[in-house]
Amino acid sequence: MSAKDFPRPDFPRSDFPRPGRRVTDGQRASMLRVDQAGEFGATRIYAGQLAVMGDRHPDSRVIAGMAAQEERHRQHFDAMIARRGVRPTALQPIWNVAGFALGAVTAAIGPRAAMACTAAIETEIDRHYAEQLQELGQDDPELSTAIADFQAEEVEHRDAALAHGAEQAPVYPLLSGAIRLGCRTAIALSKRF
Numbered sequence: 001m002s003a004k005d006f007p008r009p010d011f012p013r014s015d016f017p018r019p020g021r022r023v024t025d026g027q028r029a030s031m032l033r034v035d036q037a038g039e040f041g042a043t044r045i046y047a048g049q050l051a052v053m054g055d056r057h058p059d060s061r062v063i064a065g066m067a068a069q070e071e072r073h074r075q076h077f078d079a080m081i082a083r084r085g086v087r088p089t090a091l092q093p094i095w096n097v098a099g100f101a102l103g104a105v106t107a108a109i110g111p112r113a114a115m116a117c118t119a120a121i122e123t124e125i126d127r128h129y130a131e132q133l134q135e136l137g138q139d140d141p142e143l144s145t146a147i148a149d150f151q152a153e154e155v156e157h158r159d160a161a162l163a164h165g166a167e168q169a170p171v172y173p174l175l176s177g178a179i180r181l182g183c184r185t186a187i188a189l190s191k192r193f
Contacts, residue, residue: 023139029086030191031132031143036077037089037190038125039150041099042070045121048103049114059111059164066118066157073150080143089190098186102179109170115161116169120179122158126151128187 046067053060081088089095106117129151136144169175 023136027135028140028143029084031136032077032081032084032086033089034128034187034190035132035147035150036074036081037092037095038128038187039070039074039077040092041095041186042121042125043067043074044096044099045103045117046070048100048105049107049117050103051100052104052107053111053114057111059115062160062164063114063118066160069153069157073153076146076150080146090193091186091189095186095190102182106175112165112169113175115164115166116172116175117179118161119158119166120176121183122154122161123176124180124183124187125154126158129154 046063049063050060050067053063055061055064080086102117103114107114129147132147133144133151136147138144166172166176
């Protein structure tokens with residue numbers, strides 16, 4: 001038997017990263033666009049949660065602390081987008097309303113559901129940032145450093161949410177799965193539009 005007896009699958013070459021392949025300016029712009037959109041959406045989710053929970057609930061201080069970090073992340077990506085001339089996502093008005101609504105609805109279900117929302121979103125963001133870091137390699141140290149720093153804080157948010165009862169939320173697996181799917185969808189759409 002020879003190699004000819006084992007046909008190679010017909011996959012497009014662009015689906016697989018190749019060693020030495022550099023990230024294009026368009027790919028970097030897409031990364032920045034989706035990262036800024038994600039951080040903006042996170043600030044809106046926390047705003048919705050705090051609007052429902054107020055400042056008297058014991059978890060409000062934790063949520064407010066995470067919200068402050070997300071706002072710092074958003075501001076950093078806002079500055080990078082402006083400096084690099086990258087257009088933000090056209091879907092920002094949708095993420096504004098959808099993020100606030102998701103935060104408000106999960107907080108209305110209860111504090112554990114609000115934490116389940118954070119755990120689900122931050123799980124997806126951790127995965128998303130890890131993929132970006134792998135794709136970037138050494139091509140853009142400024143962007144890679146920001147992503148790595150923010151990824152560490154997103155993991156802290158996920159861990160804090162789990163420590164505050166996220167997994168005890170009503171129908172946690174269903175709630176978490178739906179939010180994670182929504183997050184993946186928002187990432188995909190923000191990359192393109």
